[in-house]
Amino acid sequence: MTSTVEDNRQVASEVRAAGINEALTVMPDEKGHFGPYGGQFVSEILMTALAELDQAYRHLKNDKNFLAEFHHDLEHYVGRPSPLYFAERLTKQMGGARIMLKREDLNHTGAHKINNCIGQALLAKYMGKPRVIAETGAGQHGVASATVAARFGLKCRVYMGSDDIARQSPNVYRMKLLGAEVVPVTSGSRTLKDALSEAMRDWVTNVDDTYYIIGTVAGPHPYPMLVRDFQSVIGIEARAQCLKQFGTMPDAVVACVGGGSNAMGIFYPFLEDRDVRLIGVEPAGHGLETGQHAAPLSRGKIGILQGNRTYLMQDSDGQVLDTYSISAGLDYPGVGPEHAWLKDIKRAEYVAVDDKQALHAFRQLNRLEGILPALESAHGLAYAMDLAATMSKDEIIIVNLSGRGDKDIPTMAKLDGISLD
Amino acid sequence: MSRIADCFQRLADNHQKALVVYVVAGDPSPAVTVPLMHDMVASGASIIELGVPFTDPEAEGPVIQLAHERAMRHRVSLRDAIAMVASFREQDTVTPVVLMGYINPIEAMGYEAFAALAASAGVDGTILVNVPPEEGQVLDKALISQDLDPIYLLAPTTPEARARMVFERTRGFTYYVSVKGTTGAGNLDIDEVTRRVAGFKAYATTPIVVGFGIKDGESAAQVARVSDGAVVGTALVSLMAANEQDPVRLRAAVTELVADMRTAMDAVS
Numbered sequence: 306m307t308s309t310v311e312d313n314r315q316v317a318s319e320v321r322a323a324g325i326n327e328a329l330t331v332m333p334d335e336k337g338h339f340g341p342y343g344g345q346f347v348s349e350i351l352m353t354a355l356a357e358l359d360q361a362y363r364h365l366k367n368d369k370n371f372l373a374e375f376h377h378d379l380e381h382y383v384g385r386p387s388p389l390y391f392a393e394r395l396t397k398q399m400g401g402a403r404i405m406l407k408r409e410d411l412n413h414t415g416a417h418k419i420n421n422c423i424g425q426a427l428l429a430k431y432m433g434k435p436r437v438i439a440e441t442g443a444g445q446h447g448v449a450s451a452t453v454a455a456r457f458g459l460k461c462r463v464y465m466g467s468d469d470i471a472r473q474s475p476n477v478y479r480m481k482l483l484g485a486e487v488v489p490v491t492s493g494s495r496t497l498k499d500a501l502s503e504a505m506r507d508w509v510t511n512v513d514d515t516y517y518i519i520g521t522v523a524g525p526h527p528y529p530m531l532v533r534d535f536q537s538v539i540g541i542e543a544r545a546q547c548l549k550q551f552g553t554m555p556d557a558v559v560a561c562v563g564g565g566s567n568a569m570g571i572f573y574p575f576l577e578d579r580d581v582r583l584i585g586v587e588p589a590g591h592g593l594e595t596g597q598h599a600a601p602l603s604r605g606k607i608g609i610l611q612g613n614r615t616y617l618m619q620d621s622d623g624q625v626l627d628t629y630s631i632s633a634g635l636d637y638p639g640v641g642p643e644h645a646w647l648k649d650i651k652r653a654e655y656v657a658v659d660d661k662q663a664l665h666a667f668r669q670l671n672r673l674e675g676i677l678p679a680l681e682s683a684h685g686l687a688y689a690m691d692l693a694a695t696m697s698k699d700e701i702i703i704v705n706l707s708g709r710g711d712k713d714i715p716t717m718a719k720l721d722g723i724s725l726d
Numbered sequence: 727m728s729r730i731a732d733c734f735q736r737l738a739d740n741h742q743k744a745l746v747v748y749v750v751a752g753d754p755s756p757a758v759t760v761p762l763m764h765d766m767v768a769s770g771a772s773i774i775e776l777g778v779p780f781t782d783p784e785a786e787g788p789v790i791q792l793a794h795e796r797a798m799r800h801r802v803s804l805r806d807a808i809a810m811v812a813s814f815r816e817q818d819t820v821t822p823v824v825l826m827g828y829i830n831p832i833e834a835m836g837y838e839a840f841a842a843l844a845a846s847a848g849v850d851g852t853i854l855v856n857v858p859p860e861e862g863q864v865l866d867k868a869l870i871s872q873d874l875d876p877i878y879l880l881a882p883t884t885p886e887a888r889a890r891m892v893f894e895r896t897r898g899f900t901y902y903v904s905v906k907g908t909t910g911a912g913n914l915d916i917d918e919v920t921r922r923v924a925g926f927k928a929y930a931t932t933p934i935v936v937g938f939g940i941k942d943g944e945s946a947a948q949v950a951r952v953s954d955g956a957v958v959g960t961a962l963v964s965l966m967a968a969n970e971q972d973p974v975r976l977r978a979a980v981t982e983l984v985a986d987m988r989t990a991m992d993a994v995s
């Protein structure tokens with residue numbers, strides 16, 4: 306495999322050759338709806354900016370120069386394609402299906418987030434916006450945004466909840482090294498959700514010169530669509546790599562779900578392969594029954610927050626609930642609207658894994674494979690490990706290892722009672 | 727005729743402009759809200775926008791965000807805000823009251839249940855900050871069937887074709903957000919406001935009131951001269967924070983600010 310441009314073409318032609326019905330992949334509609342979900346629930350000030358972005362994106366996604374630049378940077382700057390790696394010792398330990406890891410942790414800056422940031426920084430460049438802003442939870446999207454801003458010569462400001470600043474300190478310093486301004490957000494629950502609201506406020510105020518790089522498949526249309534499209538390079542590669550290595554499709558594809566971008570990115574190219582199970586793993590925190598979790602698809606109700614209609618953690622008055630997960634990147638009360646739709650039409654399944662299970666998987670991967678996963682990714686991994694044990698040895702599970710865990714070392718050390726100072 | 731249409735008719739007959747006041751239900755405490763509403767009417771307010779507290783008021787600046795947080799500490803819900811309107815209506819059956827806020831509490835209650843409850847309490851309309859006309863179609867039907875006005879917003883970024891579409895959907899009045907930013911932001915650019923409002927007037931279907939950046943009698947008067955009314959929010963809400971512990975001083979301060987604005991607006995109309 307030499308480049309993702311070729312992979313893209315290869316998959317597209319396979320899809321056409323197989324005469325596969327593309328109905329699932331034509332979403333969203335004109336106005337950004339996935340069935341009843343999605344849409345543009347924003348203030349009037351932003352409607353024109355969103356229309357401009359939508360128009361620019363629809364034009365550029367078919368523009369040769371834009372695509373060439375995107376794929377060039379994915380290959381030479383991000384280091385794509387990322388390997389599809391057979392976790393042999395982990396597989397042996399579980400005694401069932403082959404566990405294959407899609408190694409997004411090996412990307413430049415350490416997570417899948419960079420794929421989307423390259424795409425959106427290019428959009429900012431083509432749209433002539435000299436300043437970018439971003440929200441971040443774990444700091445991975447903030448780092449990726451600050452990185453592309455440095456690379457493209459854009460001014461960058463990152464909003465981050467003050468609680469997350471405390472638990473992801475290596476990434477905070479890293480953003481500053483990259484020349485970004487990190488603004489602590491002290492309102493509400495002081496986590497990802499509040500950082501996103503604060504970024505929207507900045508955008509409303511500076512809409513003329515500012516591009517807002519949303520880090521996941523949430524927010525108002527066209528963000529859920531364009532973030533998915535930029536991230537779908539993960540699934541396009543994984544699908545082609547699996548075919549090449551095994552001559553067959555995987556039996557299941559598993560990914561953690563915070564806002565849902567790494568999951569949408571790996572699911573999307575498999576949507577028409579109806580025999581492939583797609584499984585999204587939400588954080589159950591201290592346990593779904595405790596109410597202290599961040600699993601809207603498992604336990605939420607339909608609501609509207611931050612630009613779209615989706616499943617939401619909320620009380621009976623429609624107030625948004627505080628969420629909890631050990632993983633800052635999954636600690637969000639909503640979820641991308643396309644996941645809400647895929648759940649309803651039963652094309653994807655959504656399950657939840659608690660802190661303990663995720664921590665166990667985190668340690669196992671270190672010991673058995675020499676890979677330090679992000680705590681977010683450890684949620685997907687934990688579910689895949691248990692699932693593998695119930696499947697036969699000739700079956701294949703692909704896990705999206707969405708990021709590496711360097712940023713989580715302070716959290717883990719604290720849990721283990723070790724001082725790093 | 728609706729209370730809102732009556733109100734603008736009355737104002738026109740008296741050669742006055744609308745003074746629209748915004749407070750958050752339950753800020754700084756639930757017991758104060760209804761007395762404050764009456765005080766504001768007595769000192770010259772024409773229309774009350776009652777803010778419905780929400781956990782994530784994403785279009786608000788810091789001052790109004792804190793107002794939502796104060797009200798949320800008292801767990802004031804949409805249902806409570808509607809009950810406050812019902813209580814206000816026991817003494818005042820004339821002054822229009824519109825609920826202003828975010829869609830999720832209404833989504834959670836259900837559109838039809840909300841419209842029925844709000845109408846029976848004497849609410850006159852809604853201003854939903856995060857519902858542009860494109861997303862309001864279903865809700866509008868429920869509101870209109872109960873004679874509630876869906877009030878939509880215009881912004882400095884709204885192009886003419888879009889403004890025409892907004893005027894096909896808005897009822898009662900239309901709210902022009904005068905600055906790019908959150909509530910409480912920036913300085914009023916009165917020349918720009920004058921230019922935009924004059925443009926809208928060519929095809930407006932309702933009166934136009936102007937909000938954001940109006941802090942005192944002078945700015946209210948400037949805006950009133952070129953539109954159908956001025957909205958004051960952050961300046962009032964600041965008084966809630968400053969006098970949180972002292973309801974007597976709070977009511978005096980609110981009365982004084984509203985009266986000042988009324989006087990300044992009447993001097994130029």
Ligand SMILES: Cc1ncc(COP(=O)(O)O)c(C=O)c1O
Nearest residue numbers: 445563564565566567634681708
């Ligand atoms: C490594 C990693 N995985 C997953 C996520 C969750 O985001 P999403 O669900 O959008 O992939 C994050 C977010 O910060 C992350 O850093």
